[in-house]
Amino acid sequence: MNITEFAKAAGVSKSAVSRYFNDGYLSEEKRRLIEAAIEATGYAPSVQAQNVRTRVTKLVGVIIPKLSSESCAREVEGISQVLSEQGYQLLLVNSANDPKKEVEYLELFRSNRVDGVIFLASVFTPLHDAVLKKMRVPVVIVGQEYKGANCVCHDDYKAAYTAEKLMLDKGCKKPAFIGVTEQDKAAGQARKDGFLHALSDNGINIEKSDMQTAEFKMDSGYKKALTLLRSGRRYDHILCATDNLAAGALLACREQGLKVPEDIMIAGIGDSQLCNVTSTPLTSVHFHYRTAGIEAAQMLLNSLKRESSIPRTLTLGFELEERESTEKKCETV
Amino acid sequence: MNITEFAKAAGVSKSAVSRYFNDGYLSEEKRRLIEAAIEATGYAPSVQAQNVRTRVTKLVGVIIPKLSSESCAREVEGISQVLSEQGYQLLLVNSANDPKKEVEYLELFRSNRVDGVIFLASVFTPLHDAVLKKMRVPVVIVGQEYKGANCVCHDDYKAAYTAEKLMLDKGCKKPAFIGVTEQDKAAGQARKDGFLHALSDNGINIEKSDMQTAEFKMDSGYKKALTLLRSGRRYDHILCATDNLAAGALLACREQGLKVPEDIMIAGIGDSQLCNVTSTPLTSVHFHYRTAGIEAAQMLLNSLKRESSIPRTLTLGFELEERESTEKKCETV
DNA sequence: CTGAAAGCGCTAACAG
DNA sequence: CTGTTAGCGCTTTCAG
Numbered sequence: 001m002n003i004t005e006f007a008k009a010a011g012v013s014k015s016a017v018s019r020y021f022n023d024g025y026l027s028e029e030k031r032r033l034i035e036a037a038i039e040a041t042g043y044a045p046s047v048q049a050q051n052v053r054t055r056v057t058k059l060v061g062v063i064i065p066k067l068s069s070e071s072c073a074r075e076v077e078g079i080s081q082v083l084s085e086q087g088y089q090l091l092l093v094n095s096a097n098d099p100k101k102e103v104e105y106l107e108l109f110r111s112n113r114v115d116g117v118i119f120l121a122s123v124f125t126p127l128h129d130a131v132l133k134k135m136r137v138p139v140v141i142v143g144q145e146y147k148g149a150n151c152v153c154h155d156d157y158k159a160a161y162t163a164e165k166l167m168l169d170k171g172c173k174k175p176a177f178i179g180v181t182e183q184d185k186a187a188g189q190a191r192k193d194g195f196l197h198a199l200s201d202n203g204i205n206i207e208k209s210d211m212q213t214a215e216f217k218m219d220s221g222y223k224k225a226l227t228l229l230r231s232g233r234r235y236d237h238i239l240c241a242t243d244n245l246a247a248g249a250l251l252a253c254r255e256q257g258l259k260v261p262e263d264i265m266i267a268g269i270g271d272s273q274l275c276n277v278t279s280t281p282l283t284s285v286h287f288h289y290r291t292a293g294i295e296a297a298q299m300l301l302n303s304l305k306r307e308s309s310i311p312r313t314l315t316l317g318f319e320l321e322e323r324e325s326t327e328k329k330c331e332t333v
Numbered sequence: 334m335n336i337t338e339f340a341k342a343a344g345v346s347k348s349a350v351s352r353y354f355n356d357g358y359l360s361e362e363k364r365r366l367i368e369a370a371i372e373a374t375g376y377a378p379s380v381q382a383q384n385v386r387t388r389v390t391k392l393v394g395v396i397i398p399k400l401s402s403e404s405c406a407r408e409v410e411g412i413s414q415v416l417s418e419q420g421y422q423l424l425l426v427n428s429a430n431d432p433k434k435e436v437e438y439l440e441l442f443r444s445n446r447v448d449g450v451i452f453l454a455s456v457f458t459p460l461h462d463a464v465l466k467k468m469r470v471p472v473v474i475v476g477q478e479y480k481g482a483n484c485v486c487h488d489d490y491k492a493a494y495t496a497e498k499l500m501l502d503k504g505c506k507k508p509a510f511i512g513v514t515e516q517d518k519a520a521g522q523a524r525k526d527g528f529l530h531a532l533s534d535n536g537i538n539i540e541k542s543d544m545q546t547a548e549f550k551m552d553s554g555y556k557k558a559l560t561l562l563r564s565g566r567r568y569d570h571i572l573c574a575t576d577n578l579a580a581g582a583l584l585a586c587r588e589q590g591l592k593v594p595e596d597i598m599i600a601g602i603g604d605s606q607l608c609n610v611t612s613t614p615l616t617s618v619h620f621h622y623r624t625a626g627i628e629a630a631q632m633l634l635n636s637l638k639r640e641s642s643i644p645r646t647l648t649l650g651f652e653l654e655e656r657e658s659t660e661k662k663c664e665t666v
Numbered sequence: 667c668t669g670a671a672a673g674c675g676c677t678a679a680c681a682g
Numbered sequence: 683c684t685g686t687t688a689g690c691g692c693t694t695t696c697a698g
Contacts, residue, residue, distance in 0.1 A: 002675050013685050018677055025683065042467065047446045048390065049675035051381035052690050059424075067410050073401040080400070080427045091392075092425040094413045113380045134375070218610070247610045277551070277580045279612035335691050346669050351693055358667065382691035385674050668698080674691105682684080 001043050010037035021045050060300065061114040062090050063105050065097045065122050070272045071289045072120055075142055078293020079118055086301060088115070099125050106131045106139075116300045118142060123183045138303035140296045144186050150303065151313040152296040156186045156269075159285040159318045160194030163267045164239050166283070166320060168202050170328050172237040172265055175199060177211040178224045178249060179241040191241045191269060210235070214245055221248025229256050236264055237326075243268035243275055246282050250325070254279065265326045271319075281323035288316050334376050343370030354378055393633065394447040395423050396438050398430045398455050403605045404622045405453055408475055411626020412451055419634060421448070432458050439464045439472075449633045451475060456516045471636035473629045477519050483636065484646040485629040489519045489602075492618040492651050493527030496600045497572050499616070499653060501535050503661055505570040505598055508532060510544040511557045511582060512574040524574045524602060543568070547578055554581025562589050569597055570659075576601035576608055579615050583658070587612065598659045604652075614656035621649050 007014045012030050019026050020034045037043065051057050060083055064072050080090055091114055095101040102119075106128070109117045116137050121128075121144040132139065132149065140150045164175070177195050182188040192211070199206055209231065212224035221240060228235060229252060238253075240246035246268030250260060258264050260280045268275065271286035295314055303309060340347045345363050352359050353367045370376065384390050393416055397405050413423055424447055428434040435452075439461070442450045449470050454461075454477040465472065465482065473483045497508070510528050515521040525544070532539055542564060545557035554573060561568060562585060571586075573579035579601030583593060591597050593613045601608065604619035628647055636642060 003677095004675080014676085015678090015685060016683095019684090022677075027683065030684090042443075044443075046385070046675055048381050048384035049690090050677075052379070052385050052675080052692085053677045055690080057381065062425075067400070067413070068403060068406040070401060073406050076425075077400050077427060080425070084426065090425045092395075092409075092413070092423045093417065094410060110375075110377075218606075251610070273551075273607070274610055277584070277607055277611045279610075336693095337691080347692085348669055348694085352668090355693075360667065363668090379691055382674090383693075385676085385691080386693045388674080670696090670698105672693105672695085674693085676690085678688090678690105680685105680687085682686100 001041060003045060006037065006041060006043045009041060009043075010034050017045075057113060057115050058088050059091050059114045060088050060297075061105070061109040061117045062092050062120070063095055063102055063109075063117065064092065064120045065095050065102075067094055071143075071270060071287070074289035075120060075293035075296070078290040078295075079297045080293075082294050082297040082301070097122065099123060099127065103127045103131050106135065109137065110135055116140070116304055118296050118300060121146070122187070123181075124185075138300055140300045140303070142292055142296045144184075145313055148311050150299050150311050152292050152299065153186060153313065153315055154287045154292065155315050155318055156190035157194040157197075159269055159287070160191040160239065160241070161198045162194075162318075162320050163269060163283070163285050164195045164198035165202075166322065167237040167239070167265050167267060167326055168198065168204070170265065170326060173204065174234060174236045175204060175206055175210060176228050176233075176235040176238040177206075177240075178214050178221055178228075178238060178245050179211065180214060180216060180245075182213075187241055187269075195239050209233075214241075214248075216242065216244065218244045218248040218251075221245030222252045223248070225249035225252035226256075229253065229258070238264065238266050240266065240268045243270045243272040243282060243284055246284070246325075247274050247278055250278055250280060250282065260325050261327050267326055271321050275321070275323060278325075280325045283323045283326040284321050286319040286321050288318070292316055334374060336378065339370065339374060339376045342374060343367050351378075390446060390448050391421050392424050392447045393421050393630075394438070394442040394450040395425050395453070396428055396435055396442075396450065397425065397453045398428050398435075400427055404476075404603060404620070407622035408453060408626035408629070411623040411628075412630045413626075415627050415630040415634070430455065432456060432460065436460045436464050439468065442470065443468050449473070449637055451629050451633060454479070455520070456514075457518075471633055473633045473636070475625055475629045477517075478646055481644050483632050483644050485625050485632065486519060486646065486648055487620045487625065488648050488651055489523035490527040490530075492602055492620070493524040493572065493574070494531045495527075495651075495653050496602060496616070496618050497528045497531035498535070499655065500570040500572070500598050500600060500659055501531065501537070503598065503659060506537065507567060507569045508537060508539055508543060509561045509566075509568040509571040510539075510573075511547050511554055511561075511571060511578050512544065513547060513549060513578075515546075520574055520602075528572050540566075542566075547574075547581075549575065549577065551577040551581040551584075554578030555585050556581075558582035558585035559589075562586065562591070571597065571599050573599065573601045576603045576605040576615060576617055579617070579658075580607050580611055583611055583613060583615065593658050594660050600659055604654050608654070608656060611658075613658045616656045616659040617654050619652040619654050621651070625649055 093105045117139045180188045214220040214224045267283040269285045271284040275282040426438045450472045513521045547553040547557045600616040602618045604617040608615040
């Protein structure tokens with residue numbers, strides 16, 4: 001059923017129907033007529049046709065690298081919450097961590113179909129730069145800093161710094177680190193930098209071999225920890241760039257007969273659900289993922305209202321969650 | 334830029350451009366002309382306008398109760414994978430477990446905007462029945478059985494039966510159960526039924542107070558387990574309807590000084606990542622969530638092709654993952 | 667193989 | 683407050 005048929009059924013004109021669904025410059029009588037007809041027929045206007053006319057789709061494209069990751073899921077929840085309140089819907093695409101797909105989707109969204117884009121980013125390539133420059137709809141980037149675009153990100157550097165400092169303050173002296181690829185400026189580079197600066201601020205040296213680069217999964221954390229532990233160097237703490245990695249490291253330590261935290265402390269970053277259920281609960285840094293999603297959505301909404309505005313970067317704070325895995329060593333009585 | 338402007342720029346007619354992007358009844362020469370112009374201008378046809386004409390949106394609505402749940406996230410990943418291969422995109426809405434919102438979104442999708450709907454369901458109300466009956470686009474329901482609709486679900490009954498039987502076979506005699514609301518036919522009722530039938534098949538009796546109903550979170554599992562343990566009745570195993578609950582129960586047991594599995598065995602259902610990192614790794618039933626998403630998407634694709642077809646229900650199998658939490662008690666030497 | 671022309675369902679001036 | 687009218691950008695007959 002289309003608007004013309006419906007108008008006839010309701011006994012009013014097309015325009016009246018249109019007005020009913022839009023501004024509403026309408027007499028009470030017609031309004032009632034239309035309401036009754038809707039009840040009877042179940043008519044609803046075609047969004048696509050509205051789109052063609054008005055040029056707004058009420059759709060926001062969301063590009064995510066991996067849905068089954070706690071942090072992404074929470075960010076998307078935040079995004080979804082504020083956007084749906086404003087009558088927007090999410091067009092969700094999964095890039096599966098494939099940079100080519102990310103670019104492809106950005107391309108798809110570039111001039112079409114959506115009013116704006118929220119991009120949960122991890123790694124940027126020159127291709128990204130090219131397509132981001134050409135976007136005709138506003139874009140908000142979440143999780144990474146990106147010059148010239150609206151960004152919402154976490155304070156990865158300080159988070160790592162703080163977690164490492166905690167362990168040093170508790171008397172640790174022999175640091176090890178399990179990180180992720182530095183192509184990821186946030187989770188890779190910034191967290192490593194934070195770790196290193198905490199060390200240098202405390203006059204502690206470290207060798208290259210004390211730092212491992214893992215993939216984003218527990219299993220990889222386990223293997224890298226094993227490499228560290230078997231190296232012969234005796235570490236008294238390990239900072240891991242993610243909780244999954246920390247959980248893996250914890251497993252490795254126990255297998256090697258090391259007690260956590262007595263023999264070796266471990267901390268992660270992200271404060272995922274994992275941290276509370278591991279054999280030894282894991283100290284971690286809590287990031288506000290849901291809030292990041294909320295802020296990103298609001299930022300996008302703002303760009304959608306006022307036309308051009310100056311790009312802003314919002315950096316969210318964090319909380320250090322101390323748990324058993326970094327509990328103070330036996331106090332000197 | 335619209336098709337008319339673009340056609341002019343390319344030096345061809347509107348129809349030629351349209352044909353280029355559709356069937357392609359076109360001479361090589363024009364084809365090249367158009368390709369060059371695309372390269373130069375970056376033109377892409379407006380999907381909305383195409384939609385109005387063709388009546389297909391290449392959009393599938395996906396209704397989920399909670400994104401930050403491992404099972405949902407995996408199902409959506411499966412859905413996304415096959416649908417995006419076929420050129421469909423996901424319109425994702427989060428019902429936040431609110432039945433009213435679910436109905437609202439179904440309503441929204443009923444006759445509009447999307448070509449089909451995939452509904453990750455938990456609880457059905459009469460309102461659901463009403464709106465589902467009125468849907469004009471194909472719907473696939475995931476995670477629940479629903480008469481008269483296409484469904485993909487897990488074998489909740491047998492899963493619970495199998496997990497319980499495992500513990501009975503290992504010599505357990507005093508069962509306890511922590512479940513979820515029976516309004517949820519799958520995770521609530523079917524799992525409880527499976528548990529109860531395993532008991533009766535083995536001639537074991539149980540009292541009402543041995544069974545608790547929790548909410549879907551770890552914390553709730555913890556509390557309910559505490560209630561059980563403090564009741565004075567001495568249980569030798571607990572079956573939990575979800576892994577989160579099992580993780581909570583595990584915590585409670587340890588706090589009460591019970592060793593798992595020596596003093597008490599615990600098993601969950603869902604085989605989430607949790608199970609591998611808990612202090613005692615948790616036995617659980619592995620469901621094929623990702624596969625469920627894939628199957629649901631394919632089912633929808635089928636309905637989209639051939640018009641009316643008979644509703645089908647696909648029940649996926651499972652695997653019992655035995656871990657330390659149900660390891661055999663000290664063998665009688 | 668091709669262009670002209672007639673809509674798809676809707677909104678937004680415009681003149682009452 | 684209301685109906686008429688002219689498109690939005692595209693696809694698809696139809697007659698070449």
